[in-house]
Amino acid sequence: MRPLLLLAPLALLAAGCGAAEPSEAKAADAAREAARTVGERLYGxxxxxxxxxGREAAGMDGVEVMRVDGTSTHDGKGLVLVVRTSGSAYNSTFDLEEVVVRRCFAVRVSPGSEWREEPRDVDCPESLPLVFGPAPEPPELPAAELRAKLPRVPEGGRADETEVRRVLSALDMDPAVRTEVQAEDGRVGVLLLAPGDGFGAQDCVLARVGPGETEVWVPPRVQRMRGEAGCTVSNALHPAPLPH
Structure with missing residues (x-):
């Protein structure tokens, strides 16, 4: 019986080794998760x-953009980004040093993409990673000119929406700037909104014209973040309280 007893721990150890996931597989999973975050960042x-x-993905830590297929997210089947990421893992029982792998994945970006969609394994291109120039500066919003040209309404009067729209149409603005005008209870609210990157603070100017008041301002940064209502024409008519 003694030889059998000696073999039992060895059998358990062998079974344990077989059940343990190799460090290379864990490292590859970590690289895949890094690629998945690219899809999360571009989702929407x-x-x-x-x-x-491509520029947005390349700006993420540990992500190299190797190729971009397609012209835009909303043309045809959208975009497919081939990204190269790395992952690492270490098992003190079996590894002499940390295992690091580099893998390439195809990340789909289109209106039909699913949240946390699984990136597809692909061969890494032999070419160097793509290099993207800096993003263009957002168009300037003419806050000072707007403040100078908006009409003044005396106490007891009513703001004229048509006149406010006439002022906006005469401003020298980039066509990419979105304008919104809304009239309510004798007052007129105005929004000027520049296109953004979808993640940082939005660039906008609000204005309100009413009896005895003509105001032009930029909401605080915290109110201009995505998901907040700072850059809306409603906030021009009913300003949110300033953050403390």
Whole structure:
């Protein structure tokens, strides 16, 4: 019986080794998760060109953009980004040093993409990673000119929406700037909104014209973040309280 007793621990150890996931597989899973975060970052319905999506992905830590297929997220089947990421793992029982792998994955970006969609394993291109120039500066919003030209309404009067729209149409603004005008209870609210990157603070100017008041301002940064209501024409008519 003694030889059998000696073999039992060895059998258990062998079974344990077989059940343990190799460090290389764990490292590859970590690389895949890094690629999945690219899809999360670009997920959404906002249209992006191939250059915009590639630049944003390339700006993420540990991500190299090797190729971008397609012209924009909303043309045809959208975009497919081939990204190279790395992952690492270490098992003190079996590894002499940390295991690091580099893998390439195809990340799909289109209106039909699913949240946390699984990136597809692909061969890494032999070419160097793509290099993207800096993003273009957002168009300037003419806050000072707007403040100078908006009408003044005396106490007891009513703001004229048509006149406010006439002022906006005469401003020298980039066509990419979105304007919104809304009239309510004798007052008129105005929003000027520049296109953004979809993640940072939005660039906008609000204005309100009413009896005895003509105001033009930029909401605080915290109110201009995505998901907040700072850059809306409603906030021009009913300003949110300033953050403490």
């Amino acid at each position: 319905q906002r249209p992006r060109t191939a250059e915009e999506a």
